[in-house]
Amino acid sequence: MGLIWLKHPVLWHSSRMPSGYDYSKMTPEQVQLLRARWHNWYTADLDYCHTIVGFLCAGIGTMVILHLISLYRGRANMRRASLTPQFAGAVDRFTAAFRYVTSAQFRFKPLGYYSPPLGSVLGVGSIFIFVMSLLLAVRPYYWPNDAMGHSPPLATRSGWISVAIMPFMIAFATKINFVGILTGSSHEKLQVYHRWTALFMYITSLTHTFPFIVNNIRMGTMTASYKTSSFYWTGIAALVPQTYLIFLSWGIIRNRYYEMFKKIHFIASGIFMAALFIHCNFRLTSWDYFWATLAIYGSSWLLQVLRTLFISAFGLRSSIHQLSDPDMVKVTIEAPLRFKWKPGQHVFLRFLTAPGLHPLSTHPFTISNIPSEGMAGKQEVEVVFRVHGGITKALQKMAMDKATSRVFLDGPYGGLPVSLRGYDRVYLLSGGSGASFTLPLLMDLAKGLRGGIKCSHINFILAVRHLDSRSWMDSELALATKLAEEAGATLAVDFYVTGEDVAGTQPEAGSDKNADGKSVSESMREAKSIDSVKKTEGIEFATHAGRPNLPEIITKACASELGGRLAVAACGPQSFIYDIRNAVAQCELDIADGYGRCQEVYLHTEAYDW
Incomplete structure (x- = not known):
């Protein structure tokens, strides 16, 4: 049996000299076809x-x-x-038409x-x-x-x-x-x-x-x-793991068993590539x-x-804290000053000494704070997340036990390709722990106000299940509000509480969909304001019962007489992002048609899952 791994001698490339043909058994037309471009086996590559x-x-x-x-x-x-609002010109309208394509999204409700x-x-x-x-x-x-x-x-x-x-x-x-x-x-x-x-x-x-x-x-x-022929069994050896990789990589399986999927995915990929390498011969x-x-x-x-080792050396010290909301946990990492990041970026954390966590696996988290100024030697990197299960559940147990762990810090990744400081108005919208993405953007804008940035109107909108879910960010919001007042800018902070009965209103179920499978905004088009506005460090924040009407919020922002250039940054569950994307897409069409009040609308979104 000629079952050999590779033909010998092993070369970089095989010959392009045609061989093995009996042209006497072919017609002239067949010979010509055999040698033609797109048909010639020896030049097919x-x-x-x-x-x-x-x-x-x-x-x-x-x-x-x-x-x-x-x-x-x-x-x-x-x-x-100049900060004077202008109407969209030809370039702005062309840009809006293109951004409609990058903003619009579809969904299939039954699935x-x-x-x-x-x-x-x-x-x-x-x-x-x-x-x-x-x-x-x-x-x-x-x-x-x-x-x-x-x-x-x-x-x-x-x-x-x-x-x-x-x-x-x-x-x-x-x-x-x-x-x-x-x-x-x-x-x-x-x-x-x-x-x-x-x-x-x-x-x-x-x-x-x-x-x-x-x-x-x-x-x-x-x-x-x-x-x-080795080509047949090596082809089968490559096709089997490739089939596994394709069918087990669909979201319904990947998301449900992600930790197991990730490990087996690398193993199957290695087998597939090795078998295919031999098959190509x-x-x-x-x-x-x-x-x-x-x-x-x-x-x-x-x-x-190399970057991870440069930043983390033999591991960075971290502390894990349970927040007032029983479903929220914060991890604080002591990072060297050589670690640089921008608001909205995320990192992958590898917990080296955490009980119950495998040190060979990494996990993505959004950095929830901005770099501190004037610190010597060390700086704090904070990540805040909601507990769901798996690693987040294990980290919550460590927080309850006052345990610590050394971590490898891999990153940063992602973030916004352009600065929001150049826009006249900025809307920051998030659902639940998505605030870990929008809060650093807000703090960056607030600190930039002292330097005279273009942005003069900021709206921070957060939908949470419980009032306590916002408590971890109260001090930052109070600071941002004070900085905005000192700079003469407008900062509006609105909370929407969706998971508990507030001020006599009846909220919906605590998920991103209701029993009818409707999206966030479809479920409640009107959110009622709470009579008693909560104060934090003397600063008042508007709080509402129910879910935010996201399309209405975006539409009003785009139709505002303030005009100018508007930026929207959002993070939340898929239905949350869906509503925002399509509302912005409609505004882009208005600008492209010449009817929009805004000169430009920029959108950046982050989702909970990839």
Whole structure:
């Protein structure tokens, strides 16, 4: 049996010199077809791989250009000398039309499914259409004459398309993400491209596999080919873990069993890549795409490890505290001053000495404070989160036991690509522990007011289940309010309490949907103000019973006579983000049509899950 791992001698590339053909058994037309572009087996890697690489690079290049334009507009906002509201010009209207695409979102109520933003849907859709067109446009799918080869054209091209997709699929998945650095997108926002390109690679892998099976069964050589050719069993060895990776990576499974999924995902990926490497067997330039994949993933992983060790050394001291809300916990980490972060960014924490937590796994948390000024030697990094289960439950137990742990700090990641300080008005909206994202943005704006930033109107809106859920941020909100008053700016803070009976009003169930499966804003379009406004350190904050009417809040903000440039930053459950996204998308259409009062609306959202 010829079951060998690799052909010998092992080379970088196999020869492009055609061999094994008996041209006497072919017609002149068949010989010409065999040597034509898109059909020639010995140049198929150049025809199909280079085409896929060129298309995906062109797509990334387009996003790089758009990101550079966005950065330029953001810096232009910071340099504006006048705060006089203006109406949208031609560039603003074009920008609004494009931002409609990046803002709008869809959902499928029966399954509770929320799509990625429309822009990502179009991006994924364009990749799918291009891949399928390249795969199916060229005819024939099978050779009309067995003398033309045992590799059906459909199988050949689909195999090369799969190999070409592979480096990009991995590039979209890494934490230190080179595509994200170029395009201004955080790694978690590129996960949608990682998942869908993995699915497209799986589809082309299947269309690579089955034509061989059909062809060999027709020729009566299936059993012999399997016993004598390593390509068949190595292909099966690659396809089995690939099938596992695809079907167990869907959100309904991934989110429910994430810790187990993450560990097995890496193991299955390693098996898949090793089997595929052997299966390709240095055919033409196939291994070049493995070296590219290794370079992308290896350099990203190495940079991540080196940065973590540079920041954390042998681990940083941390303390864990139970907040007044029994479902909220805060972790405070003593970090060196060399650790730098911006408001809205997140980190991955690896707890080294925490009982019940595996030191090999990392967990994402949003940094809930901003860098302190004038500290010597050390600074505090705080993360605040709601207890759900798993790691958060274990950390709550540690807080109750007054336990501590040393941690590795990996990050920061994410954040806003442009500063909110350049906008005339800013709306910060969050649901529950999403305030750990919006509160640092508020504090950054409040401190910037002393330096004369453009922003003069700030609205901080938070929906919580219980009144106690807001207590951990009261002192920061009081400070922000005082700084705003000193600078002559307007800061409005509104709390919406959804999980308990307040001032005689009857709230809804404590979840992001009611019994009818409606979204946050659909469930309660009117929220009633509480008569007794709570005071914190002499500062009054408006509190309401029920859920906020998010579309109405956004629509009124966009229709305000204040006009100017408006920024909206939000973090919360999917239904919360859905309402905000589509409300902003409608405002973008108004600006694009020339009817909007705002000159510009900028939107940035963060979701609880990726």
